[in-house]
Amino acid sequence: MEMSVRAAGVAWVRQAASTTLSGLVSSRAAGPDFLRALAILLVMLWHLPRPATPAMLEGLKQYGWTGVDLFFVLSGYLIGTQLLAKVARGQKVNFRDFYLKRALRILPAFLVVLAVYVFLPALRENPTMQAPWRFLTFTMNFGLDYRATGGFTQAWSLCVEEHFYLVFPVLVLLLSRLRWGGWTLVLACGVLLGGMLLRAALWEDAMSAPLADNATASLAPAYLEAIYYPTYCRLDGLLFGALLAAFKAFKPDLWRRYGDPRWTLVAGMVAIALAVLVFHYPATPGFRGPTLTLVGAVFGYPLLALGCACVLAASLEWERAFGAWRVPGAGTIAILSYSIYLTHKLSSHATELLFGKESMNGVGGFALYFVSSIAVGAVLWAAVERPFLLIRDRMLPPARATNT
Structure with missing residues (x-):
């Protein structure tokens, strides 16, 4: 018995070692992977030390935080697809399997990273952090x-997603x-309008504090908090991602009719452009970016x-537009995105x-930052x-092509 367990363990280790990134990339959806890679690169650009930021990327750096919003839309869609596709086929939601898969994926x-922050404080980018129980x-x-x-x-966005993972399956069951x-x-509509009204109500108190001195963003600490x-306040991306998954699962005929990537991409870019305009309205003298x-x-x-949801909808038809072609490196970055984050x-x-x-200065600092990260x-x-x-995957049957 002991020998068989040992042999199984050796076989598993060999399987893990032989599983290459290139093999995984080829089995994943190219469109969402491109967006996932774009999202993590935007986040990395947002946190790139300013002395290492090339002049040509200064404008884009001001919007690096939008990578998190793109991640939210991707998560809403991918988790929504996992659950809603089953409901559309008349199957039951298996809570045990869902939560176990999420736990083994995220925790x-x-x-491990939390342990590094707690037990190796010299490696922290900031000497102070919240109590470990707040992260746990x-x-x-x-x-x-x-x-x-x-x-x-950066774990704040993971908290938002964890709350979504806990509540969304229950909502799917009830609905x-x-x-x-x-x-x-x-x-x-209640979630969308409620979030808008809540942010409006919180605005006055948040903006009673002075703006931050940090040159990388015109964001007040009280506003962030x-x-x-x-x-x-941050359910919009998850909501639109889940709605996209619901539309695709329950209205496949309408999806095929109106999911043309040419129109969804244009609609997405228009919505993103409008978002940029409202983040800039009215213009604040002396500030660049949002x-x-x-x-x-x-x-x-x-x-x-x-906008991100429409762009994601267009990316789901990647093969229709680009065939088997993939953006070089995007799949690899997408697979590594969670660990990089x-x-x-x-x-x-x-x-x-x-x-x-x-x-961390100049072009060399730029390259060193991204390569090391x-x-x-x-x-x-x-x-x-x-x-x-x-x-x-050994404990539970893997979901079909969910890129999670």
Whole structure:
């Protein structure tokens, strides 16, 4: 018995080692992978040290934070597809399988990185951070002041997604048992309008504080704490992603008729352009990039989410437009995106400790930042994330092409 268990363990290790990134890339959807790669690169650009930022990317850097909103739309769609496709086929939602898959997908890499932050404080990009229990309970995005507890702050978006994972399956179950399908639209409109009204209500208190001095963004810390980080203000992207999944699952005929990538891409770009306009209205002298306005806080996020959802819809028809062609490297970056997201701030700080702060200057600093961040993410993926995904696939039948 002992020998058979050992042999099984050796076989599993060999399987994990022999599974190459290139093999995984070829089995995934090219369109969503391109957007996932774009999202993580935008986030990395947002956190890129300013001395290492090329002049040609200064304007784009101001919008690097939108990569998180794109991640939200992708998550809403992918999780929505997993659950809603089953409901559309008349199958039941298996809560145990869903939550176990999510846990094995999210927790191992997250806990390893959290342990590094807790037990190796010298590697933190900021000497202070919230108490570990706030991370373990996924509540650190509430009352988050990056000036006081700035370590591992990127985990705020993971908290939002975890809350979505917990609640969305229950909503799917409840809505699937209601006779009138219109309740889905009623709930969606309630979430959308409720978020807009809530951000409007929080605006006055948030903007009573002075703007941040940080030259990388015209964002007030109080605004981030009250409006940007909390889950209840940031559901737009997840909502539009889930609605896209519902439309594709329950209205396939309409999807085939109106899902032409030429129109959805144009609609998406128009919505994103409108989001940029409302984030800039009225223009604030002396600031570049997104400015803090009531119009932007209320309307900017849903417009951005709508635009990302339309672009995602166009990407789902990638093969129709581009055939088998893929953007070189996009699939690899997409696979590594979660591990990169968790570690890129640690990696950047560790690089500065190793080579000196002056290493993060100019073109060399730009290349060093991205190469080191991707390399560290690849190590975490190979050592932790991928092995646990193999465990998940052994325990549970893998979902069809969900890229999760």
